[in-house]
């Protein structure tokens with residue numbers, strides 16, 4: 005409160021002080037303004053007074069001079085008049101203008117004319133002579149060239165001494181006289197001492213020239229020649245000014261001084277009149293020195309003006325003596341005092357007004373603060389209540405909109421009657437609130453009473469504690485769902501348990517997802533069959549069962565033959581589709597419950613429990629082979645797939661899932677080696693073979709860089725001439741330990757390992773270089789046939805490697821023939837045609853190898869840009885055996901020729917076969933009958949012989 009009071013007092017004082025300050029400032033402004041106005045008024049009044057005086061003086065002088073000009077005009081008009089006439093004419097003028105001290109006529113007399121002139125004058129004025137003053141004594145004038153003699157002068161009284169006076173002796177005249185004569189105008193002299201009166205007085209003369217009448221006066225010279233004298237007016241300055249100012253009552257103004265100078269400025273030597281020294285500002289000593297001058301006295305600046313007296317500049321200065329500020333600025337002082345008084349009164353009034361307001365405000369402020377405080381408390385209470393209500397409503401809403409079921413039931417057993425269920429409960433269970441409220445909580449357990457977890461909930465209810473259980477509950481329509489249930493007691497204000505709240509979460513989706521995950525963990529995503537992991541589990545279980553039962557079981561490893569080819573040529577989608585179909589077929593070949601698993605790629609494992617060795621197992625193997633071999637339609641193509649099977653037997657071939665699977669795999673490899681499409685039972689010797697295969701794989705990776713690969717060449721012979729017309733390049737691997745390895749053993753391995761691409765490129769390049777070398781050696785222009793593998797044919801580098809080989813070797817493309825198998829071009833006809841066209845664009849020949857063994861469609865054959873059909877050696881071998889083989893050979897020859905293709909038969913071993921082929925129009929032949937594939941040197945010998953031995 006003390007603070008508040010202090011603050012109020014300060015604010016009141018500040019307001020009053022401010023009002024006083026503003027008032028004083030305004031007063032100061034008013035004071036300064038009034039002072040300015042007063043000063044201006046006084047200065048203006050003084051300037052007007054000064055102007056009156058200046059005008060009176062200058063006009064009065066002009067008037068006086070004008071009288072002289074009247075006299076002068078008389079002389080110049082009438083000529084020199086008599087003395088009496090002069091007196092008569094000037095008397096009224098002098099009477100009217102007392103400021104005129106005298107009017108005279110002065111004649112110009114030459115020295116020569118002096119005696120005559122004096123004589124003539126003496127006739128009128130006895131004793132007359134021309135005189136001058138020497139040492140203030142008048143005597144006869146000394147001789148000089150000419151004299152300016154005062155002939156008449158009026159009034160005579162007081163001026164008689166001047167008669168006969170030669171004014172040429174007065175040097176002060178000279179300048180004014182000569183100017184007057186030259187310019188023909190009245191001219192004033194400077195100040196001079198007048199001799200007319202007793203004593204000397206300051207005065208001046210105005211001279212006006214008198215010329216000889218009718219004499220020319222246009223130029224200065226003419227005027228100087230024409231001059232006969234001048235009229236002159238004499239002025240006593242003090243008398244003149246007094247007269248002029250006195251006449252206008254402008255003389256006696258207290259405090260005002262008038263100084264007149266016969267010069268253009270205030271030159272003290274030319275002071276013509278003064279009625280007092282020009283006043284100066286008073287000295288400012290003591291405290292007055294601290295005040296600005298305008299506050300101490302008021303001193304309007306003196307007024308000065310130049311005016312002309314008979315053409316000569318005169319200066320007049322009128323000054324006013326300074327007056328004290330107090331005396332000259334009464335208005336300013338009244339304004340100042342009035343302002344200060346008003347300011348003090350206003351400040352006092354504001355002080356009292358604001359004090360009253362402050363007191364009222366203080367009291368009102370205290371009351372308002374108290375009210376605000378009370379209001380605040382009230383608002384807080386209200387807000388708290390609102391928040392509480394809002395929180396309750398929110399909780400209620402949360403329960404209402406909760407996706408999980410909420411039940412509130414009475415805490416009284418044994419029924420625990422339901423008092424509330426939320427909408428989610430109704431949605432999940434299908435029961436409406438009306439159907440369950442009032443019913444026992446336990447009645448909602450549905451048909452799943454046998455579940456163990458229910459006991460936990462019952463215990464929580466009876467022990468009045470929290471509980472949790474996952475239950476299988478049932479909806480009103482009888483369908484089941486998984487319920488993650490929490491129960492918790494609710495206490496009333498007294499701390500007693502009055503209710504239980506039950507929260508139910510429908511976790512059916514989670515349970516399904518878990519089951520799905522579990523399924524996926526054990527199953528192959530593509531085929532839905534068991535995966536390697538589940539296979540191990542199941543096989544281990546089956547082994548344990550078999551061990552317990554003392555029974556045997558088989559593990560069958562299934563690998564699809566040439567699946568890689570399908571995958572590579574038709575793409576992964578086709579491969580996947582094939583695997584899905586074949587997986588289903590495998591399942592159909594075994595009993596329900598038998599495990600069929602996919603290991604990855606085209607490898608499957610089938611577990612046959614229950615003593616399959618009693619004959620059932622072999623039947624299953626047979627079924628597997630059959631279902632796999634059934635025609636398969638993928639992307640509108642019909643495929644015939646075979647498989648190779650390997651079987652490991654428990655307990656003979658292993659006691660663990662891992663060992664049995666591995667041994668079944670080894671047996672499957674053996675089946676592959678033995679030509680695919682068969683099954684093999686594992687035997688310990690296979691282990692060694694497998695190891696051998698692994699070693700070959702490792703060595704093959706380095707065969708190319710170690711130069712272990714070589715080409716052998718088998719001649720192709722023209723049937724009719726017996727001439728060697730070409731050769732087939734056949735790859736050999738000269739293994740440092742194993743000796744020469746047949747391509748049949750490692751080409752498929754190289755394909756699987758992806759090595760066929762660099763190996764194939766090497767073959768094409770080497771064959772081209774060799775052919776070109778032979779051609780350059782003059783061994784003839786023969787065609788070189790080179791085999792392409794499936795992977796090589798579809799590989800992206802084929803065209804480039806062929807082009808590079810031709811370019812590097814320089815071999816003409818027509819001497820290179822590429823051999824493809826039927827299956828390579830039939831699997832994807834459109835793409836094969838594209839590749840073949842590009843190869844043909846290079847200029848190479850294309851041959852279809854092993855023709856007749858595959859599934860060539862004749863209609864497609866027409867579309868392929870090929871040159872040669874190569875009859876498979878199996879048909880050639882069959883020629884001698886029966887009608888079928890021979891018929892096929894004849895058909896192929898005829899077909900080829902109808903398509904304008906050349907036919908070459910391979911595997912010709914006998915003269916009989918040759919004869920048959922020749923008889924049926926086969927074009928070329930190749931086979932052991934002529935030569936086995938031989939090394940390059942040996943082949944050169946064959947060419948050198950020119951032809952092969954023909955039977």
Ligand SMILES: Nc1nc2c(ncn2[C@@H]2O[C@H](COP(=O)(O)O[C@H]3[C@@H](O)[C@H](n4cnc5c(=O)[nH]c(N)nc54)O[C@@H]3COP(=O)(O)O)[C@@H](O)[C@H]2O)c(=O)[nH]1
Pocket residue numbers: 718732733734735736746747748751767791792793853854877910911912913930931932933937
């Ligand atoms: N992709 C590649 N494949 C190649 C390459 N070199 C060979 N091969 C293929 O390997 C398979 C086996 O070839 P090979 O052991 O050389 O056997 C060939 C001939 O030696 C053999 N032949 C020739 N005449 C006779 C005969 O009168 N009787 C008889 N029993 N066999 C004979 O036939 C094989 C030639 O077959 P083909 O290629 O179909 O003309 C074989 O499939 C080769 O294609 C290679 O570089 N790349």
